Amino acid sequence: MAENKKKNLFIIMIAATFLMIAVYEFLTPNMSDDIIYGDTVAKATNFFDLFAQEFEHYMTHSGRNVAHFILRVFLFMKTKSVFNVVAAGVFTCLSLIMYENIDCKRKYDYRLYGLVLLFLWFLDPAISNTVFWETGACNYLFTGTIAVGYCTFFRKHLNLDSKNTVSLMIRMFISGLLAGWCNENTSGGVILFCIILFVDKWLENNRKCGFIKPWMIAGFAANLLGFGIMILSPGNFGRAEVADEEHTGLLAIMARFLKIVINIRDNYFVLVAAFVVLLLFIYYMSADKKKFLETTKYMRILAFVALMTAFSLIAVPSSQLRTYYGAGLFMMMAVLNGVGIVANTMFMSGSASDREKGLSYTILQTAVSSLVAVWGLVLMFTYIEQGANLARIKREFAERDAYVWQQVANGEIDIYAPMLRPDWENRFSFAYDSDITEDYKNWINVFYAEHYGIDAIWGVEREDWTEY
Numbered sequence: 312m313a314e315n316k317k318k319n320l321f322i323i324m325i326a327a328t329f330l331m332i333a334v335y336e337f338l339t340p341n342m343s344d345d346i347i348y349g350d351t352v353a354k355a356t357n358f359f360d361l362f363a364q365e366f367e368h369y370m371t372h373s374g375r376n377v378a379h380f381i382l383r384v385f386l387f388m389k390t391k392s393v394f395n396v397v398a399a400g401v402f403t404c405l406s407l408i409m410y411e412n413i414d415c416k417r418k419y420d421y422r423l424y425g426l427v428l429l430f431l432w433f434l435d436p437a438i439s440n441t442v443f444w445e446t447g448a449c450n451y452l453f454t455g456t457i458a459v460g461y462c463t464f465f466r467k468h469l470n471l472d473s474k475n476t477v478s479l480m481i482r483m484f485i486s487g488l489l490a491g492w493c494n495e496n497t498s499g500g501v502i503l504f505c506i507i508l509f510v511d512k513w514l515e516n517n518r519k520c521g522f523i524k525p526w527m528i529a530g531f532a533a534n535l536l537g538f539g540i541m542i543l544s545p546g547n548f549g550r551a552e553v554a555d556e557e558h559t560g561l562l563a564i565m566a567r568f569l570k571i572v573i574n575i576r577d578n579y580f581v582l583v584a585a586f587v588v589l590l591l592f593i594y595y596m597s598a599d600k601k602k603f604l605e606t607t608k609y610m611r612i613l614a615f616v617a618l619m620t621a622f623s624l625i626a627v628p629s630s631q632l633r634t635y636y637g638a639g640l641f642m643m644m645a646v647l648n649g650v651g652i653v654a655n656t657m658f659m660s661g662s663a664s665d666r667e668k669g670l671s672y673t674i675l676q677t678a679v680s681s682l683v684a685v686w687g688l689v690l691m692f693t694y695i696e697q698g699a700n701l702a703r704i705k706r707e708f709a710e711r712d713a714y715v716w717q718q719v720a721n722g723e724i725d726i727y728a729p730m731l732r733p734d735w736e737n738r739f740s741f742a743y744d745s746d747i748t749e750d751y752k753n754w755i756n757v758f759y760a761e762h763y764g765i766d767a768i769w770g771v772e773r774e775d776w777t778e779y
Contacts (some may be wrong), residue, residue, distance in 0.1 A: 318418035319485035325422060328406055328428055335443055335739060338701035340708040341391060343745035343755065344446040346762055348379075352386040361387060366584060369723060374544030375450065377457070377492045377537075384448040391721060392432060393447065398448050401420070405640075406454040409457055412644045414609055417650035425683045430643045432690055435577040436738075440633040444741040451636040454493035455484035458501050459640055461490035465530055470510055475524045483530035491537025493629075498538050498587050499638025500620030504641075505531050507612055565624045575621060582642045586614055589649030591642045596653075606656070610648040618642035700735040703743050707731055707773075715763055724766040 330725075341349065354632050355361055361383045365376055372377075385394040391541045409427050427503045435441060441451035473479060479716050509523075509531075516522050526698060575583065590607060597603035597763070620638035624630045653675065711728050718726045728747060747770040760768045 314418065317421060320421050321419040321424060324424055324428070325407070326402060329399045332402045332442070333395055334698065335396050335701060336395035337392070338705050339443045339445075339740065340705050340740055340742070341445060342708070343444075343758075344425070345386070345444070348382060348446065349386045350762060352383050353389075355383075355387060356468050357680070358387065368546070370545050372544075372546040374492075374541035374547055375454075375494050376541070377489055378450040378454050379772070380496065381453055382446055382759070385445065385449070394448075397451065398442070398445075400455055401448075401456050401528070402442060403429070408456065408460050409421060409640070409644055409647065411463055412459075412613075413647050413656045414650040415606075417450065417655055420651075420655070422654065422679060422683050422688055423647065425687060426647060426650060427643075429683070429686045429690060430582075430647065433686075434579075434582055434643060435636065435639055437631075437633040437636065439739050439741040439744075443739055447633060450494060451633055453642055455497060456638050457486075458490045458493050458497050458637060459644075459708065460528075461486045462501055462504050465505060465527075468510060469512060469528065472522070473524075473526070475526050479526045480529045483526045483654075486532045487530035487533030490536040491534035491539075492541050493537075494637070495542060496620050496623045496634060498534070498541065500616050500637055500641060501624050502531075502534050502538060503619055504612070504616045505534060507616070508572045509607070511608075512611075537753040564625060568622070569629070570629075571622055571624055574632065574635065577622075579635070579639060579642065581671065582639070582646055585646045586610075586642065586649060587659045589646065589653060593649065593652055606652055610652070613641050613645035613648065619643060624675050634676055650679070697737045697739050701740055703735050704731060708742065710779065715759075715768070719763050719765060725769075726763070726765055727769045727771050729773045729778075732773045 316699075351364060351383075352361065353740050355364060359378065365380050365383060368379055369376055385391075385397075388394075394743075402477055404515075406424070406427050410420075410424050413420075413423055413427075432438070439454075441446040442448055465483070468479065491498050509527075512522050513520065535671070590610070594603050597606065617638045617640075620641060621635055624634060707729070708731075715726055715728055730748070731742060731746050733743075745755055747753075747759055747768060750756065750773075751767040751769050756768050756770070760766060
């Protein structure tokens with residue numbers, strides 16, 4: 312295909328990515344923590360009050376101030392439309408940053424970019440939490456983009472052996488500070504990533520440190536500073552004290568380890584298996600071990616960082632699936648690098664004939680292109696079907712909200728309201744995980760009662776609901 316056509320197709324894919332995410336964001340209502348934090352932000356009389364609220368959050372809840380301040384800013388605008396557009400832009404930027412991290416790619420490699428998009432759509436098991444929920448997106452999509460963006464920025468300048476400038480030092484410090492202040496395990500992964508790059512560069516320079524420049528120190532020191540501020544939050548210690556675990560001591564650590572292993576097996580097996588298969592394929596197709604180690608070095612670094620980012624969760628009593636988001640991004644990039652090596656680099660034994668090489672190359676390219684094309688079709692069908700379900704869920708949210716407010720206006724303080732229809736549940740909506748229940752004492756029911764200013768709210772099965 313001519314380069315101009317490749318370029319145009321690549322641009323169309325970028326535009327389609329933005330639009331597809333934006334549509335789903337607009338079809339997702341505010342829910343759960345969005346409303347909880349929204350009620351708090353509504354008390355701010357001006358923009359600067361948000362800083363005071365965030366300081367209180369740091370002292371009483373957690374140190375993820377970068378994520379939560381971003382959230383407060385969006386909530387302060389009192390319109391979700393701005394967030395919807397920005398979130399779509401951030402997702403698109405993340406996809407391009409991940410594409411940039413594929414070393415063996417062609418110019419305007421639309422197949423590999425297509426795989427990046429398919430990975431993000433299908434291989435993020437908590438996408439409803441990390442992308443299509445405002446609070447979750449600020450905590451994971453936005454911070455994940457900051458973290459991966461910084462890693463890419465740092466590695467690029469390290470590989471280019473960039474000269475030190477005041478401008479580069481400032482940019483590296485600011486981006487490093489933000490990347491270190493994102494969320495605990497992902498920011499830890501960023502620090503580990505930089506350490507590995509330092510060690511690799513040190514080995515390349517015959518174990519001499521002459522390559523270290525002030526901008527590198529500025530970025531890494533900022534990582535540590537941001538990470539330190541985050542984990543030293545008094546709120547973190549307060550939450551740790553009230554955490555409930557069945558075991559203590561070594562048994563507790565073993566139980567946490569087992570949970571992480573099971574989570575990886577149940578939710579990231581496809582990525583892990585793909586990494587192993589690609590690594591073995593490249594090994595057997597490589598001319599020698601040295602070539603194999605050189606070609607797969609970045610792929611292996613990313614996979615190691617991914618696993619360490621996931622297993623660092625052993626430090627906390629419990630964790631949600633969405634907390635594996637950063638680890639998932641690193642593993643996706645590892646697998647994508649493997650695909651790039653296989654698709655765009657020819658590994659054939661010297662004894663193979665030209666005809667054998669040509670046939671193998673054709674089969675390989677057909678397999679890669681077919682994978683992207685067929686998986687893309689699956690995405691299109693899935694997108695349309697689940698988009699319709701998202702629209703239905705949003706409609707029911709709006710109807711219920713209007714009904715409850717009407718009851719409040721009528722002076723009701725104990726209110727029954729319909730739960731969501733179970734037929735529309737899908738992996739792109741967090742709505743069912745945060746829906747009201749039949750138990751008025753359930754935490755989400757209590758929260759909604761506070762939000763509406765009533766004593767209690769009960770959920771009723773939708774098929775039993777007759778009020779509207």
